[in-house]
Amino acid sequence: MSTDFQQAREALGVRLRELRASHPGGRLTGTQLAERLGWTQSKVSKLENGRQTATADDLTMWAEATGRPDSIGELTARLKALETHHRSWRRQLAAGHRPVQDVHNEAQANSSVLRAWESSWVVGVLQTPDYARAIFTRFTELHQSTRDIEDAVRSRMKRQEGLYDSGRRYHIIMWEAVLHARICPPSVLAAQLDRLLGVIGLDTVELGIVPLEAPVKIPPAGGFWIYDDRQVVVETWHAELWLDDTDSVSTHLKVWKTLRESAVFGADAQRVINKVRRKLE
Known part of the structure; x- marks a missing residue:
């Protein structure tokens, strides 16, 4: 896996963590977000730490669950740029x-x-x-x-x-x-x-x-x-x-x-x- 790809994946994870922390109703924990999404807590952790590549559906669900549906376009653009290198x-x-x-x-x-x-x-x-x-x-x-x-x-x-x-x-x-x-x-x-x-x-x-x-x-x-x-x-x-x-x-x-x-x-x-x-x- 290329270093550039991994750095981009980690940067996306940082952005996801920011969205979780800035939820309009108050900061969500990883466990709380996982419950909202119906995911395991480990999936949330892997995405935030750049150890798993999100899908477009994952990003849409994340943006909506963190009260930031306006960020869907930004997140999918990041994913598209990431996948330009890693397919x-x-x-x-x-x-x-x-x-x-x-x-x-x-x-x-x-x-x-x-x-x-x-x-x-x-x-x-x-x-x-x-x-x-x-x-x-x-x-x-x-x-x-x-x-x-x-x-x-x-x-x-x-x-x-x-x-x-x-x-x-x-x-x-x-x-x-x-x-x-x-x-x-x-x-x-x-x-x-x-x-x-x-x-x-x-x-x-x-x-x-x-x-x-x-x-x-x-x-x-x-x-x-x-x-x-x-x-x-x-x-x-x-x-x-x-x-x-x-x-x-x-x-x-x-x-x-x-x-x-x-x-x-x-x-x-x-x-x-x-x-x-x-x-x-």
């Missing part, structure tokens, strides 16, 4: 995977130089439809989200139009483990590997593979995207982090450049992919 999957996937894919399509379409590191699966912009379908199916099961898999696949495939835009450059590095991961049937993985072999010939794409046996200067941890060296998108199991502060961007750029030193490209990358492809046969 939980629970909230994002409430409407399904398609809207999330549309957001990423727009972000990538507005960038000219895109850098990616991935250690778990093939990056979305290089996926085949069947491989993408398998990924969405697994995550739909994990998050128990709306099952709009086919719409999500179509949206992800639309993103690939950028690969043929001469004004855009993709610098993608993946760990060899990605090529082995059986997140889908062997036949689907084989077709996906064939797709990667073909991508290496595109002049808009630099695809590097970090071999399993290659020495690395830092652990090949979770994946991320860097857009025009101004914004980073990091995906975790519970949320996405959209970071645009200088420290976050520079740190991820340094990580990306360090991992790139261990990668192979061109014919060498093709040999690594072909080696895994032959094992599938």
